[in-house]
Amino acid sequence: MNTQAAISQIIEDGYSVVDGIIPGDRVGAVRDEIIEVQQRNHERTEAEFAKIRARGHRIGAKGVAALRQVINETQCFAPWIADRKIMEVVEAFFGPHSRISCTDCVLNHPGNERGYWHADWPYNQTNASHIPTPYPDALLHLSTIWMLTRFSAESGGTLILPGSHRRLENPSDGNLDGVDRDSPHPDEIQVEGSAGSVLLYDSRLWHAVAPNESSESRVALIIRYAPWWLNLNPTIKGKPEHDAIVVETGGKNYEMEPLRREVFDGLPDEVKPLYRHCVLK
Numbered sequence: 001m002n003t004q005a006a007i008s009q010i011i012e013d014g015y016s017v018v019d020g021i022i023p024g025d026r027v028g029a030v031r032d033e034i035i036e037v038q039q040r041n042h043e044r045t046e047a048e049f050a051k052i053r054a055r056g057h058r059i060g061a062k063g064v065a066a067l068r069q070v071i072n073e074t075q076c077f078a079p080w081i082a083d084r085k086i087m088e089v090v091e092a093f094f095g096p097h098s099r100i101s102c103t104d105c106v107l108n109h110p111g112n113e114r115g116y117w118h119a120d121w122p123y124n125q126t127n128a129s130h131i132p133t134p135y136p137d138a139l140l141h142l143s144t145i146w147m148l149t150r151f152s153a154e155s156g157g158t159l160i161l162p163g164s165h166r167r168l169e170n171p172s173d174g175n176l177d178g179v180d181r182d183s184p185h186p187d188e189i190q191v192e193g194s195a196g197s198v199l200l201y202d203s204r205l206w207h208a209v210a211p212n213e214s215s216e217s218r219v220a221l222i223i224r225y226a227p228w229w230l231n232l233n234p235t236i237k238g239k240p241e242h243d244a245i246v247v248e249t250g251g252k253n254y255e256m257e258p259l260r261r262e263v264f265d266g267l268p269d270e271v272k273p274l275y276r277h278c279v280l281k
């Protein structure tokens, strides 16, 4: 799919899959490194996950493991973060000077449970910092999911509801009449793609974690691109808006750890501008 077709599909349907961003002969090594780093850094107990689920975390479904700001632990995927095919889409929506607001990894282990319908920050209504409904009908944040293993119906390719990005609300907090956020939707589809492909979507798009019915973990990176004018401070630990909106209210939020200085210094030149808003002094 060329860039213009991807942009048109995101406007129309809310999502698009761009193939071959990480080359086939490199993606296996990236996947292995992500698995190793996630397991080394974040062996969460089931009790910890139960606590996360209870607070409504979007990827807190049983059997899903994650590591926030994985780029602080490995930069093996950095050569592709600012790939021109991705940045052409980002720039078409936001112009220059965009920023990255999230760099997490997720491992959906065989047998993981289904997650709930939600949209991403700043639209997820379970987050302390969220845009109240009804939303303005504009693309304000672009989410991407990088497939490090094949996404299919069997492996738990992300469940999405095409066209839902134009809705002025979503069921994340469980209060949307007529929608059970935990149940299948008659119009849902599953994203498919080979390892190395990237799903790009309007962050308003309703989506959910799908059960992985294969025998291998489904491995992915979650990277989000924001325009310079979207205030990311409520998501960044240590910023005054994060203190006021999240810490002092005891709320749950999407939270981003700042990059360590030496990690930032080692990034490719074209990637640095995407992170310079969020680096430890």
Ligand SMILES: O=C(O)CCC(=O)C(=O)O
Pocket (backbone or CB within 6 Å): 058, 059, 106, 108, 115, 120, 145, 156, 157, 158, 159, 207, 208, 209, 210, 220, 222
């Ligand atoms: O891993 C997936 O398929 C979905 C992840 C997700 O729901 C999210 O990042 O908000």
